[in-house]
Amino acid sequence: MTQNIFEQAIKAVIDGDVDTAAELARRGLGEGLDPLELMTNGFIPGINRVGDLFGSGKLFIPGLVKSADAMQKATAIINAAIPQEQETVNGKIVIGTVEGDMHDIGKTIVVSLLRANGFEVLDLGRDVAPHRFIEEAEKFKADIIGSSTLLTTTMVVQKELEEALKKAGLKEKYKTIVGGAPVTQRWANRIGADAFAQDAGDGVKKVRHLLAKLP
């Protein structure tokens, strides 16, 4: 039964079927499935398959956009169902997708899970320039700046953010965390980011570690 719903979710995303994706998200939650499990075993493998099809020239932009719409609809329904921690914990994070990059599905899942764990999060959305991450972090009195990127061509903006922080004399003030499909621990080390997270759950874990290191 559960396996069946995961398979249907994968198919709905590949087909770019927004209504079915939404219905499956609601049905899965209604049947008591854990929101993250539904995402991890159903919708995320679906959009990853779409990425593979697109990458190998078997799917084109209109199909990619339809699948992204189905994924976004399901993600919005599932994110809204993640139980929220009532008490806020100490820790403020500004997070965004870097300049030049419009991919925000994964970043939005990370934001939801951080909020669900009681962190205060300012979501800057997508296409965020390094100077804006810094300005918003200053205004929000953030502890951590998180950046996401899905394009290999925009990974460099994460490096520019580190450089901008150093130039402004703020590198010691903020911890930084980087993520996104092409991002690795090796990349984080190379650019001087304080942490890398593989997925949303890992993001929560790494944010906790970073906060524990703050003075």
Ligand code: B1M
């Ligand atoms: Co685009 N796209 N796309 N796309 N797209 C990729 C990334 C691509 C790999 C597809 C492919 O070719 N196989 C490819 C990039 C290739 C490369 O860079 N080498 C690509 C391309 C080429 C493009 C365009 C250039 C296509 C074109 O127009 N010719 C264009 C770029 C536009 C732009 O940004 N300037 C484009 C556009 C789009 C859509 C708009 C149609 C849509 C995005 C819609 C949206 O996000 N609102 C889209 C989609 C959906 C994808 C794929 C298929 C799926 C991305 C996704 O949502 N994954 C993607 C293929 C792929 O990645 N497999 C692809 C699901 C999501 C849950 O995972 O984002 O990795 P992810 O997030 C994870 C972790 O990475 C981590 O946690 C998340 C949850 O587990 N994580 C963090 C992410 N951020 C984090 C931050 C953290 C911590 C963890 O701390 C701060």
